[in-house]
Amino acid sequence: MSDTGGDTRVGASVVSGFFHRHRGLTPYLLLAPGLFWLAVFFAIPLGFLGYQSLQSGVFPNFEFTWAFSNFPDALSTYRPQLVRSFVYAGIATVVALVLAYPLVYWIAFRAGRWRNLFLLFIVAPFFVTYLIRTLAWLNILADEGPVVGLLRSLHVLDEDGRLLATSVAVVSGITYNFFPFMALPLYVSLEQIDPRLLEAAKDLYASSTQAFLRVTLPLSAPGIVAGTLLTFIPAAGDFINARLLGTPNQAMIGNVIQAKFLESLDYPTAATLSFVLMAAILGALLVYARIVGTERLTG
């Protein structure tokens, strides 16, 4: 190794000499390649998206006409899908929080040395391709499947009642698919809680319920915030669950964007709707940032 030639060593000393003389430049040189990539392939495309959203015309003859009317038009035409996206995402987020909290609480405080093994159960769905785990729900919720059979025999569903092609199927698909995004940040915040704080609460005659409500729950708030965001954002933009488990009656805003971009080639409307989705989510994010502070959000 040491005799790999003077070339690399000379080159290296030139490089380090350069760094030494221009210390102020070093951070920029380190950042340059990554920043370039993010600027050209993330920030600038957002500009192009804005540019596209103000165009009018029919494929392939679009013209930039400051067509601001695209926004009210798209909003009024696709209001049901937009509202549905936020309702579905909201329900899925709340259900995921309620399902995840006790599980993660148990892992953090009761699973002992097997904690990491149980964490693996939470992460495991990520190891199965997103589309395929959604298709698996197609098998599980199928009309001939066990879940529908059970619900029918319990008379929760009618004799010919079904789950597929309903809002319930779409929301449960979303809940399952984004569950780990809720559970992992929750776990991180619960795991950091010093058990001595809970002992102190007990010593001061707090009941378990009081200790939970006044110590554990407030200390896990950052995890709840992070989990809520990480679940809600992708859920609101999702189109796979609505497409595979639902019908056009369950279409979300993502389905419209996808169809406009890739099927009906109506780029301006698709771009407008993408912007509306992004703006709505950013709005929600800013409200959150005001409440919890930016440092906590950006880590």
Place this chain on the structure above:
Amino acid sequence: MTALAEPVPASRLGAAARAWCFAKRHVLTVYALLACAYLMLPIAVVILFSFNDPAGRFNYVWQGFTIDNWIHWDGVLGIRDAVRISLEIGVLATLVATALGTLMAMGIVRYRFSGRAVTNLLVFLPMSTPEIVLGASLLTLFLNLTSVFQLGFWTIFIAHVMFIVSYVVVTVKARLIGFDRHLEEAAMDLGANEWTTFRKVTLPLLAPAMLAASLLGFALSIDDFVITYFNAGGTQTFPVFVWGIARVAVPPQVNVVASAIFLVAIVIALASVLWQIVRAGRTREGAA
């Protein structure tokens, strides 16, 4: 210590209260196990149906056990190419994104410079933007610059590097913040220049974080559908292939590939978890 401390509160509590504590404790345990079962259910279905022997085109109802799908996993037109392209893009995009992201993390953690806030924002925003917006905006860039970019392998690669970089920055940053800089100073004091210090001290210490970041990046890349679908043109990665074939009928070979990916990932993860448990047990014995 604990053996002495425990009986005191136990005797202070009444029998009913103790029973209530016991029940409550176990309700939570039962719930946790049920929740784990819920998380495993679709995975079990995917693996089970990879062994199904469907009578017709549809692989929805259990017909009988067969191992044929695993032996002839590439018996469906296009599946082999799709898997190959997914692996190629996964490896390439992960390598590039890990390099870019590690450098960025070093710049962000180690230096004070103007433009820090913008940099942080540029790293954070892609992670908090819905995938569909990332995919759609990148597609408008490519569509407006058709002379430079043609949709296909390289546009998918560009997209994957873009969304993986942020995750690498976050992962490596976490490691750098808890980094003992005295080690580097010691190396410099012993006459190593910046480059040697970086190569012999910094890089080996960062290696675990970089490995973790690459594993995460690879997993994200191989699983991504939405962004890829928007920017793929006619090129098919494995998820894009699945999307296409799902409109007709999903053959069991798709379950085979998904199960294989799952098994590889879970074996790696299990091995690392078990190793941690064994190591923790050993240090505890050592301490006692």
